[in-house]
Amino acid sequence: MISEKLKNNSFILYISVILIAIFRLLLTATIPLLDKTEARYAEIARIMQETNQWIVLQIDYDVPFWAKPPLSTWLSAASFLLFGINEFASRFPSFLLSILLIIIAGKMVKKSGASFYLPGFILLTMPEFLIHTGVVSTDTTLEFCVAIMMISFWQTIKSEVKTYWNYVFFIALGFGLLAKGPLIIVLTFPPLFIWCCLDVKRFRALFSKFSILLGILITAIIAIPWYYFAEQETPGFLDYFIVGEHYKRFVEPGWKGDLYGSGHSQPKGMIWAFMFVFGLPWIQIVFYKLWKTRKTIFKNSWISFLVLWMLWTPLFFTMSKNILHTYMLPITIPIMFLIVYWWEDFTNKKLIIRTALIFPAVVFLAYFGLFTTGKLDQYMNSDKYLLENIKIKSENKEIPLYYWKDKNYSGQFYSIGKAQILKNEVELDSVMDLNKKMFFVIPTKNEQDISKIHLDKMTLIQSNFKTSIFEIK
Incomplete structure (x- = not known):
């Protein structure tokens, strides 16, 4: 009976998603907070919860942290109130947001006849997404907000009448400004604009199906108060955050103005290498299919929408030297949707599934190898x-x-x-x-x-x- 089920791809997807999700949850509770980035954001949240200072982030007591907005810190600090001060509490919001994205994507693709578990399998076997399913960082909240914005835009444009998705778009934009600042506009508006330019009728649909003025008001009500009060309590914040973090960081190699470390200088175009390594094996399959169907990409509105969503982020970061592999996290979602769209075209699904499971299996073996030998404490950067x-x-x-x-x-x-x-x-x-x-x-x-x-x-x-x-x- 079990052997027969294992021949069923849907059952394999279901079992894999459940087991990987449970294993990832185990990691959130047992792996110590790692220096430097993850432990830093956890400490900022701990100080927020201890001092009850929810407006100005602090990297140390009475030392303001101007580099990032507060959304991910708010979530971790709130989690500390519920679960106490520990690594699980600091990471749980990130884990929860990733699982919510998997559920939303699963419900979307199920309506088109695909397996509910297929999006989860693709995402949880993609190194970048699996790593960030339970990591204390601002990137997961950004990814979530970008994904909700893009999904809600698509749902609104393709509906016959105005729907609640119209308002979800502006709500996600507001929270995105609290997740990582104006970067969310940079990562979403250009690909949406280019996609609308491919067919001018889409602009008419945009203005008729989006409540733009009300939507802008919703976004402003969500985002502006924190920016205002943060500047009032620590003058100079807006100049550092807007000019420094959102301009100089990307145009000045090894930016010297960073108050909290140093720029992550990389060769120009390194974002593409990150994408091909941390998107394994799915990004390679996507580019292969795009090449095979290159003549019809822009004839399919859904495919063109996903391709522009996927390519814009690496294109934007191509000329920047101050980058990390985490910058590709938002494009894991369009990669997943493209694979789902082509899933039935693949003739050897079992080979693809086995290949995709290699990375989670390696992580699993490495973790239990260190855990059972008692060497986990020796080799953790903590x-x-x-x-x-x-x-x-x-x-x-x-x-x-x-x-x-x-x-x-x-x-x-x-x-x-x-x-x-x-x-x-x-x-x-x-x-x-x-x-x-x-x-x-x-x-x-x-x-x-x-x-x-x-x-x-x-x-x-x-x-x-x-x-x-x-x-x-």
Whole structure:
């Protein structure tokens, strides 16, 4: 009976989606928050929840974080209120948004006769989407808002009369401005405009089926208040966020104005390499099919809509050097819809399914390989286990914790904000002169910056591949 079911592609899709989703949920609860990006956003949310400051994001106590809007932070902070301060709570909103997208897409394709589980299978076997199904970042909220905007635009244009999708478009735009700022306009309006230009009748449909003035008002009511109050409480925010984050970051290689790190300088066009690696194996299939059907792409309104949606983001980021692979996350949705559209054309679906399952299987084996051998704490880019171990070994959990030169964000999070920084040996001398027991965290790469005289006064008690913790008495 089971062997017969396994011959059924729909059953394989169903089982795969359920198992991968459960496994991904397990990862959200058991993998420590990783430095630097994920732990940073989790710490910002923790500080928000602790201080009850919901307008100005803080990267440290009383240090404003101007780089991103608050939506993802609000969600994680609210999750902390429900589930407590832990990695699962910080990641759960991202996991939930990804699952909601899968459900929405599943219901859409089911109406056309495709399997409800096919979108979920495609997305959860695509590296970029699987990684971000449960990662603390602003990219998942952006992806969700972009997807809802594009889906609602399509549903509105193709309906005979005005529908609620018309208003969903503007609601998603408003929340998108709170997810990652004006970038959502840049990623959605140009492909929609170009698609309408392919047939001028679409412009008439746009003006007749969208309540534009009311919609703009809805968007403004959702988004503008936070921008106003954030500027009022921390003057200078709008200039840094709008000009710096949305212009200079993309046109200035290695942008020096970043207050919270450094630009992610990459060769121009690197976004395409990211797309072909983190979109495996589906993006390769999409481009193959597009080449085979290149003469009819723009004759099919749905295909042309998806192609423009998919290609615009990498085209926009082609000339930028300050990029990450996460910038391709919004295009995982049109990739999925294109595969669904062509699914029945594929003659060897089982081979495609097996190939797609390779990445989740590798992640599964890697996780349980590290977990069962007890090496998970050694190879994770996080200070969680080191700090947990010193708490276990210490009778007094209030023993001071110092970082050498820079705090890791995971150290901030797992010490509940109690970690402090010693920037030089003068400050190190001042705390050592107190003759009190304390813990001193040194990144392995910076250990040579401390004199042997000071190191001789310390006892190594914990270490992993990147960090060592010393005890000073």
